[in-house]
Amino acid sequence: MKGYIGIDIGSISTKGVIINEDEKIIASSYLWTEGNPVLAVKKVLKELRQQIDEEIINIVAVGTTGSARKLIGTMLGATVIKNEITAHAIGTLSLHKDVRTIIEIGGQDSKIILLEDGVVTDYAMNTLCAAGTGSFLSSQAKRLGIRVEDFGEIALTSKHPTNIAARCTVFAESDLVHKLQMGYSQKDIIAGLCNSVAQNYLNNVAKGKKLESPIIFQGGVSKNIGVKTAFEKILNEKVITDENGHLMGALGCAILAMKKNVERPFSFNVSNSDFETKAVECKGCPNHCEVIVVKKDGEKLDSWGNRCDKGSYFK
Amino acid sequence: MKTVGLPKGLLYYRYETLWKSFFKALNVPVMVSEESNLLLLEKGKKKSIDEACLSLKLFIGHVESLKNKCDYVLVPRIYSLEKDEQVCTNFNCLYDLIKNVYPELNILNYNIDVKHHKSEKKAFIAMGNTLGFSKLKSKKAYAFAKSQEKIEKEKKEQNQNIKLKTNKKKILILGHPYNTKDCLIGKSITDFLSNYPVEIIYSDIFNEKLVNKYAKKISPKVHWTMNKELLASFMYYKDKVDGVIVISAFPCGPDSLTNEMILRKKANAKVLLLTFEELNSNIALLTRLESFLDMLKGGIHL
Structure with missing residues (x-):
C-alpha cells in the first residue's frame, strides 16, 4: 500500500503524520522542535517508522509545511513544500467538510482562516508581534509558577475573571504583576489571562471578519480549555476542538503530496545521514545577501536566500 | 555644464518624467542614484533618527551616494499640492532635513505650497533661475516637461487598461x-x-x-x-x-x-x-x- 508523509515544522513543535490512500492517519508524532528542526525531524521520522509495517506501507511522497518547510523539504526530497495557511485549511477540510472558520493559535503565530464551500475565502495572520500567542501564556505561567498545561483547568474554577490588558505582552505583564500585588486571587488572574488571549485574538487577528459556525480551534493553545471557553462565551457559539487539532498542518501537506501525484523514492534511512547547514554572506553586490547552504553527507543539496544568481554558486 | 543628481527615492517615483524632461529641455545633465540596496540603507540609517520611516532612511542613503559625484542634488520641499490639503511632513521638511544632515551639500531646491499660492510652475521657474536660466527658458522647459509627463501618464494608463482586460x-x-x-x-x-x-x-x-x-x-x-x-x-x-x-x-x-x-x-x-x-x-x-x-x-x- 502507498503511504504519504506530512511534516509540519513549527517554531515550538514539530508534527508528523503518515497517511494511507484514504487520507487516514496511520501514524503520527508530536514533539518539541527545541531550536533544532533537523534533529526534531529525525526524531519524528524514527517515531513514525516504529508505527508502521514497512513491508506493507511504501512511502512514495513527502510534503512539508511550517516555518522550516524549505530546509526540511530539501532534506527529505519533498514533492510539496507548502505554506501553513493552505496546509491547515486542507488538513482541516479533510476531517470537517463543512468548516467555516479556523482559529489557530500557535507558539508565535496566530491565524484565522475563513472558508466557504471548502474554499478559502479570507485569512489573516498576526503581525510580527507575539502578544496573545502560546509563548505569551507560557511566559506568564512561568511567572506564576504554574505549569501552562494546568492553566485551563484552573481558569474554569474562577467565577470573577480579572481584566488584564493583553494588547501588548509588556503591558500585560506589568498589569499582571500589579493585579497580583493588589491581592487578586491567582485563579481569577489565570482566567483573566485566558480571556485576554481570546479577546486579543478577536480584536487583532480576526478584526472586521465575520466568524461563521462551525468554528474549529487549533494550534497548541487550543489544548487550553480556559481559552476555548473564553472564545465560546465571547462569540456565543460552539467552538470545536479536535484531539488531532495539532496535526492538521502535517495532514494537509501529506494530502497535498498525495494529490500532486508525483512519486519520489523515500527511505527512512535519511535520518542516518549527516545534514549540515551554514550561512554564507555573498559579497557579490552591496546587498550582501545571506545565503543558506544545505549539505547532506558533505555534498551540497541546495542553497537559498540570494536575491540574484550570484548567490547560487556557494559550495 | 553642471550636473544635477536625482536621488532615487521618495518623490523621484512621482516626478521622474517631469524632472528628467525639464532638465533635458535645459540641456542640464542629470545623474540618477543607483537602485536601493542594503548597503545604501545602512548608510541612510546611520544618518537618520530611529523614528524616520524606512523610505526616508533609504532616501538619505541615496543622497549620500550622490554626494561628491554631481554639482547639485535635487531635494524639493513640498508643503501642499492642493488647497486645504497636506502632504506627509517628511516632504515638508525634506530640504531642511537634508541641509542639516549634509551642510556642505549643494542642494537644488524648489518649493511648492499651493495653499499659499506657490505653484509648481513658479517653483520650476525659480529652480531654473538658480541654475542660471532666464524666466522664459525655464517656462518653456516646464511646459515641455509637463507635456511629456502627460504623454507618459496616458501611455501608462492605456497599458494598464489593456492589462485589466x-x-x-x-x-x-x-x-x-x-x-x-x-x-x-x-x-x-x-x-x-x-x-x-x-x-x-x-x-x-x-x-x-x-x-x-x-x-x-x-x-x-x-x-x-x-x-x-x-x-x-x-x-x-x-x-x-x-x-x-x-x-x-x-x-x-x-x-x-x-x-x-x-x-x-x-x-x-x-x-x-x-x-x-x-x-x-x-x-x-x-x-x-x-x-x-x-x-x-x-x-x-x-
Whole structure:
C-alpha cells in the first residue's frame, strides 16, 4: 500500500503524520522542535517508522509545511513544500467538510482562516508581534509558577475573571504583576489571562471578519480549555476542538503530496545521514545577501536566500 | 555644464518624467542614484533618527551616494499640492532635513505650497533661475516637461487598461510609488509575483481627474493628498482586480490611517497588507504572499 508523509515544522513543535490512500492517519508524532528542526525531524521520522509495517506501507511522497518547510523539504526530497495557511485549511477540510472558520493559535503565530464551500475565502495572520500567542501564556505561567498545561483547568474554577490588558505582552505583564500585588486571587488572574488571549485574538487577528459556525480551534493553545471557553462565551457559539487539532498542518501537506501525484523514492534511512547547514554572506553586490547552504553527507543539496544568481554558486 | 543628481527615492517615483524632461529641455545633465540596496540603507540609517520611516532612511542613503559625484542634488520641499490639503511632513521638511544632515551639500531646491499660492510652475521657474536660466527658458522647459509627463501618464494608463482586460488573475499593488517600485520594498513582491501567471496593476497609474470622485466614496474629506489618491485608486480598482496587496513602510502616519480605512471598507475585496521595516528575512513575507495567491486561485491547488 502507498503511504504519504506530512511534516509540519513549527517554531515550538514539530508534527508528523503518515497517511494511507484514504487520507487516514496511520501514524503520527508530536514533539518539541527545541531550536533544532533537523534533529526534531529525525526524531519524528524514527517515531513514525516504529508505527508502521514497512513491508506493507511504501512511502512514495513527502510534503512539508511550517516555518522550516524549505530546509526540511530539501532534506527529505519533498514533492510539496507548502505554506501553513493552505496546509491547515486542507488538513482541516479533510476531517470537517463543512468548516467555516479556523482559529489557530500557535507558539508565535496566530491565524484565522475563513472558508466557504471548502474554499478559502479570507485569512489573516498576526503581525510580527507575539502578544496573545502560546509563548505569551507560557511566559506568564512561568511567572506564576504554574505549569501552562494546568492553566485551563484552573481558569474554569474562577467565577470573577480579572481584566488584564493583553494588547501588548509588556503591558500585560506589568498589569499582571500589579493585579497580583493588589491581592487578586491567582485563579481569577489565570482566567483573566485566558480571556485576554481570546479577546486579543478577536480584536487583532480576526478584526472586521465575520466568524461563521462551525468554528474549529487549533494550534497548541487550543489544548487550553480556559481559552476555548473564553472564545465560546465571547462569540456565543460552539467552538470545536479536535484531539488531532495539532496535526492538521502535517495532514494537509501529506494530502497535498498525495494529490500532486508525483512519486519520489523515500527511505527512512535519511535520518542516518549527516545534514549540515551554514550561512554564507555573498559579497557579490552591496546587498550582501545571506545565503543558506544545505549539505547532506558533505555534498551540497541546495542553497537559498540570494536575491540574484550570484548567490547560487556557494559550495 | 553642471550636473544635477536625482536621488532615487521618495518623490523621484512621482516626478521622474517631469524632472528628467525639464532638465533635458535645459540641456542640464542629470545623474540618477543607483537602485536601493542594503548597503545604501545602512548608510541612510546611520544618518537618520530611529523614528524616520524606512523610505526616508533609504532616501538619505541615496543622497549620500550622490554626494561628491554631481554639482547639485535635487531635494524639493513640498508643503501642499492642493488647497486645504497636506502632504506627509517628511516632504515638508525634506530640504531642511537634508541641509542639516549634509551642510556642505549643494542642494537644488524648489518649493511648492499651493495653499499659499506657490505653484509648481513658479517653483520650476525659480529652480531654473538658480541654475542660471532666464524666466522664459525655464517656462518653456516646464511646459515641455509637463507635456511629456502627460504623454507618459496616458501611455501608462492605456497599458494598464489593456492589462485589466486580460483573463489572467489581476493583482493591484497599492502604495506610494516610492515604496511599490523600490528594489528593497515593493519590487521584491512584484518580482515574486512575476513567477506566477498574474497581471500586476499599479495604484499610481490612475487618471487624476477621477481622484476626488472616487476618494469621496470612502470618506467625504481626506486631508492627505497622496493618501487620498491611494484611497481613490483602491475604490476604483477594487472590483476590477482579483486581489489587492497594500504595501507600506514603517512607520507611516498617513498610511496607518488610510490602510485602516481600506481594511474596514474593503467589503468583498481580498486585501493583503504588508508593512516593511527592517529587511533581513523574507520568509514571513513569502508565507503571506504564497497563501494569498493560493486563496486567489480558489479551491485546492498545488
